[in-house]
Amino acid sequence: MLIMVLDAKCVMCSKNATVNDDMKEVSCTHCGFHSSYDEYIELMKEKALNMSTDFQINLDKNPL
Numbered sequence: 001m002l003i004m005v006l007d008a009k010c011v012m013c014s015k016n017a018t019v020n021d022d023m024k025e026v027s028c029t030h031c032g033f034h035s036s037y038d039e040y041i042e043l044m045k046e047k048a049l050n051m052s053t054d055f056q057i058n059l060d061k062n063p064l
Contacts, residue, residue: 011035011043 010017010028017028019037026040027033035043 008040009044011040011047 006019006023008017008019008026009015010031010033012033013028013031015028015030017026017033019026023037026035026037
């Protein structure tokens, strides 16, 4: 049987986190972050939305 380890980017410290074998939990050994996979996806969506909003605000302040 092939066991595959899936890495993810930690929401808290941005280092590599690990997704467990059954894709139900995400944990980071660097900072101790731990959540369900569904919560992790929601947190990453929120982080991406915030990044895009910040980018747009900065672009509006300083257009090319």
